[in-house]
Amino acid sequence: MLAAMIAPDLDLxxxxxELTADLIDLESVSGGExxxxxxVEAALRRLPHLTVHRDGDAVVARTELGRDERVVLxxxxxxxxxxxxxxxxxTVPSSWEExxxxxxxxxxxATDMKGGVAVQLALAAALTEPNRDVSYVFYDxxxxxxxxxxxxxLQRNAPELLEADFAVLLEPTDGTVEGGCNGTMRFRITTTGRAAHSGxxxxxxxxxxxxxxxxxRLSAYTPRTITVEGLDYREGLNATGIGGGVAGNVVPDTAHVEINYRFAPDKTPEEAVAHVREVFAGYELEFTDLSAAARPGLDRPAAAAFVAAVGQEPKPKYGWTDVARFSAMGVPAVNFGPGDALxxxxxxxHVSAEAVRECYRALAAWLTD
Incomplete structure (x- = not known):
């Protein structure tokens, strides 16, 4: 309760x-959320139509109206x-320009992703009787x-708070529905030798x-474009870092390269691992990160209704987003938010004021029509 008392006041x-600007002014680099x-918690607890839960620096607010369908924003x-x-x-603080x-x-x-969070918060305050029960999820x-x-x-500690028929992740998509997402993995290849004086x-x-x-092998690799449920996903295999060396007069005895593979949702993580092992046959791969892809799921009724409400042709999501986590839980999910992901x-x-407002209008219409 003390944290809520001293928290900055947000006008939902x-x-x-304008709410986006207020959120930007609350610096929140990862680890400082x-x-x-x-x-966010303090503002949501002032809304009597919501029940609010806190887990670390994640906050979940839910309507409990007994609707036939529940969605997550x-x-x-x-x-x-x-x-x-x-x-x-x-940077921080925010600034406006014409x-x-x-x-x-x-x-x-501004784009990633306080514009989307502002839309969530504004909807949470305004929609006291949405046509579906809504879970508003804010996480660190x-x-x-x-x-x-x-x-x-949250998925480990309170999975019941994430149960839903459909989820919308408000990552920046320029106001277009982006279905599913590519998976991502990171791994390291280390080569060893024998140190000696360079002379x-x-x-x-x-x-x-x-x-x-x-x-x-990386230079010769040709990434594929793979069609999944009508959407074309572009893959990528790239070196993202390289290191080695001891001193200017020493032949190095170790070196490494960091590699990132973005894989289409036609592959499981296991299949993606098997693919890179084939590409780099003969080398030991040290995996440091692996996240599954998500199929679009646009054929699900809730997803189809949302796409129809937005009224634009859906696109694939090339980067990895947390729609993959919802997909793994059996919740079809899409990306839809204000701002250009680039x-x-x-x-x-930056993000335009109108992009934020248009995203709000689209979601409000879907949840009240």
Whole structure:
């Protein structure tokens, strides 16, 4: 209760675009979500039509109207670290600008995903009698390793709070429904050699040179585009980091390359692992992260009704999102939120006020029509 008393006051009846600015001003880089979670919890507890639950820095608010159908609206509270480039506008606090006749909000999390969270909060306050029961889920630690996910923790600690017939994750999609998502894995390939003085390099065995074959395989690899339930998912296999070396006069005895594989939802995680083992046959792969893909599920009645309500042709989601967690629980889920995903994590991250308002209108119409 003390946390709720000292939490910053959020006005959930405000314009969702202005509420987005208020949320950006609550800095919440992964690991520091406490203040924004406190503010969200305090605001939701003032709404008598909702029951509110807190688990760490995750907050769940639910209507209990006995409707025939329950849907989840979910979003994460954390952001990636703030820009370090001098003059970057996608930082904290937020700032407004006029561009081509549109009001545009700059700040870390504007697109990923405080615009979506603002829409959730505004809907939670405004819809006292929605046509479906709604669970509003706000969670921490999305922008870090999957093992730390607040949604994953909720799934372990209180899975009943996530049970639903359909889920909408308000990740930025430019207001278009994006079905399913690619899976993602990260792994490391380490090569070893024998250290020696570089002036007598023939005595040693250069571990960095041994990475040439690994990099050649990556360069020669042709990623596929795979159609799943009518949506085309593009895969990708890329080196994302490389390291090795001891000193400028030492032949290194160890080197490593970090690799990320984005795989289509036609594959299970086990099949994706088997694929990369085949590509890098002869090497030992050290897996550091693995998250399943999610099939679109757009043929489910609840999903089809939502797509019809939005009125746009759905697209595939190339990046991994937490729709995969809902899919694993048997809950069909889509991504739908304000802002351009290409602006997420950038130094000038921004979203237009109208994009936030339009997302709010679309979801409000679906939940009240």
């Amino acid at each position: 009846a405000a314009d969702p675009a 406490g203040p924004i979670a406190d503010a 979910a979003g994460h509270l954390d952001t990636v670290p703030l820009p370090t480039v001098p003059g970057a506008r996608g 561009a081509d006749g549109h009001r545009v909000l700059y700040g870390r999390g 630690h999305e922008e870090v390793d999957a093992a730390a996910s607040g949604l994953g923790r 007598r390099s023939w005595i040693g065995e250069n571990a960095i040179h041994k990475q040439a074959d690994v990099l050649a 602006l997420a994590h950038t130094d000038d991250e």
